[in-house]
Amino acid sequence: MARFTLPRDLYHGKGAMEALKTFQGKKAMICVGGGSMKRFGFLDKAVAYLKEAGMEVRLFEGIEPDPSVETVMKGAQAMLEFEPDWIIAMGGGSPIDAAKAMWIKYEYPDITFEEMCKVFGIPQLRKKAKFCAISSTSGTATEVTAFSIITDYQKGIKYPIADFEITPDVAIVDPDLAETMPKKLVAHTGMDAMTHAIEAYVSTANCNYTDPLAIFAIKMIENDLVASYNGDMEKRDAMHDAQCLAGMAFSNALLGIVHSMAHKTGAAFADYGAHIIHGAANAMYLPKVIAFNAKDPTALKRYGQIVDYMEICDKTASDEEKVKALIAYLRKMNDELNIPHCIKNYGADSYPCEQGFVPENVFLERLHDIAVNAIGDACTGSNPRQPSVEEMEKLLKCCYYDTEVDF
Ligand SMILES: NC(=O)c1ccc[n+]([C@@H]2O[C@H](COP(=O)([O-])OP(=O)(O)OC[C@H]3O[C@@H](n4cnc5c(N)ncnc54)[C@H](O)[C@@H]3O)[C@@H](O)[C@H]2O)c1
């Protein structure tokens, strides 16, 4: 038996945020990030709509990008004091993910972070509050997923919390919010969405319910992402839907080792003054992982289907040739989006450069531990090929040096 879970309601299209007016409840806590939602007036709008619905509203502001365990604990404490019956999380993946974890701790104050990280081990929620997510970036799709990514900065590791319990009750996918994204954010979150859709399509947990969502999302991202990056607002709006479709697919089909590697490298070099931004990490590792996974006959065939649907290679070509076309296409997208091809060339500002912020000797020193952690990541289990530690180390090296994957 397989399970397919999505939010009970999804409001989409320009102005969809107005749906907040129809919510029933007494108290809403709005969780937001560092200021973009306030700056562009979306926070005030949300507060006004909720007040119109007769609710008392309190804010929890300042959730940082790649939120920490400490922030989650602080937010949960604020919820315990205010006792909301609605949690409204607004912004990019970071504040929404943090709010999901706060929600768990609010409903179960004694639960530890380690207990939250047990895959599909979250106790029943919604005894105290329902959850609405309003996404402002076009990538993570956390507004519809069963995941939350929280960073333990002491360990330098991102931990996914995974359970359908944290799939929001309501998702609001209003493209007005995505239109204010700066270019770099469009690029990174867009490639995150592309990775979600491709990993979901070849995941061992794919099914008839997830395939159409994944493959249609891939086609939309192919059509819309670069133009959105270059300022086409109609395409920007379409990307907001595309990333959400990809999210519906991967929340139910799960992901693969591109994400395992991104989770375990993202904060691993934070002591060198920067992060490898989630979407950029995915964009760099995806072509390498495709070459690795394509040694699996089922994955090879499914990459071929993706390429046929994208119409980027002659339909009569072999699946091996189609995989090459897919890798070349994705690398071209990285070039068009100003994303480097490997960690060695990943600058602290995320742009390509000769020598990136991760020194070679530090990378090699930490390689073994990162490989072990990546294999242990919750996303590894559904990858079409299960790498050994040695293979994972080799793969990570290809991602550092941009060398070819031939194993
Ligand atoms: N839960 C999931 O299923 C899932 C999936 C993939 C990634 N993630 C996680 O999500 C996080 C990344 O989220 P993200 O990529 O959405 O970015 P983010 O939430 O970290 O936001 C990045 C920056 O963009 C700003 N911003 C957000 N929306 C904006 C807008 N509309 N206009 C202008 N500025 C805006 C924010 O203020 C912030 O400074 C990572 O921690 C990643 O691991 C979660």
Ligand SMILES: [Zn+2]
């Ligand atoms: Zn992702």
